[in-house]
Amino acid sequence: MTAIAQGRTRRTALMGAMCALVLGLGTTGCSEDPDAGTNGVGKLTAEQIQSKTKKAAASVDAVRLAGSVVTSGKTYKVDLRLKADGGAGSVTAEGATFHLLRVGEQLYLKADAAFWTHEDGKSDDSGTDTAAADKLDGKYVKVPTGDPSYKKFSGFTDKDLLLDGLLSLQGSVQTDGHHEQAGVRTIRITGDGGSGGTLDVSLEGEPYPLRLERAGGAGTLTFSSWGKEFALKEPAKGETVDYGQQLPTS
Structure with a gap:
């Protein structure tokens, strides 16, 4: 084995050890699949995510x-x-x-x-x-x-009426990576790269909307207590x- 190959093997082993340590501490920074253990919404297109979160929001009777x-x-x-x-x-x-x-x-x-x-x-x-x-x-x-x-x-x-208007992002909708809101893993979608608003959707349980930044700086809202009477x-x-x-x- 060449010196270069040996160095590459050592680096791979070191990275594996570091990931094992990080995962042991309860984080997911080294996970190869950020959607592992989630509701799978993060693998959908931005349009599908927006549609699913609207349906989830409409399906329950209460929200804060x-x-x-x-x-x-x-x-x-x-x-x-x-x-x-x-x-x-x-x-x-x-x-x-x-x-x-x-x-x-x-x-x-x-x-x-x-x-x-x-x-x-x-x-x-x-x-x-x-x-x-x-x-x-x-x-x-x-x-x-x-x-x-x-x-x-x-x-x-x-x-x-309120949610139907709030949860519609403006412009072209795209995904913007995995994030976290109040300790809950989310997938973020944006309208026109963020200028048309951003919405964080839960990756745990039902795909409820959790945080919204409205287009044009028109406010920021958080959503919680979904379905709690x-x-x-x-x-x-x-x-x-x-x-x-x-x-x-x-």
Whole structure:
């Protein structure tokens, strides 16, 4: 055996020993197949992965999503739990936090008095604005279906509508390697090399979406608690206020 061949043999043996040590420590850095022991989604095309993750997301009744959404020039920080017939959680925009609750078609919004005060922070001479804000402070306010706020905010609690829009990457879809999200192995797909958004899909269990970076820097969201049931019921009468046909301008 030549010296070169002997050197190559020693290097191969050394690499094998190092991989054995790494694998013994519970990592997969030396595995020849990064999809070994997974659900196999990582071996599919990007289009197939996107299709499968959409179907997986639609097949379960509940999910939690948290992060930021940028729309119409505003950034909304959200932490919501959604299911087929409604949802609940918090939304923060421009420093103000409010809570949304939708049960069936009925939507409720709860916030402090400052949220309900007119944007200029002033009340009229009779104090009407302040009185209205005080009345609504900390109460679940029924949002009339004809009010502009209903369409604006009910979308945050519509699981199917929200996910259908969020999970569609823009442009040409491609895979972008194996990654990890919250300790779970994922396969990443991108739209137009990332400018059209990126989506991490679980390689463990069902191929649920776990993390989304929206196109154009329009926010980042994480998805969890897939299929975990939670209680959803209308607030007690003492906790609600029926303001009327139209909410005050906030």
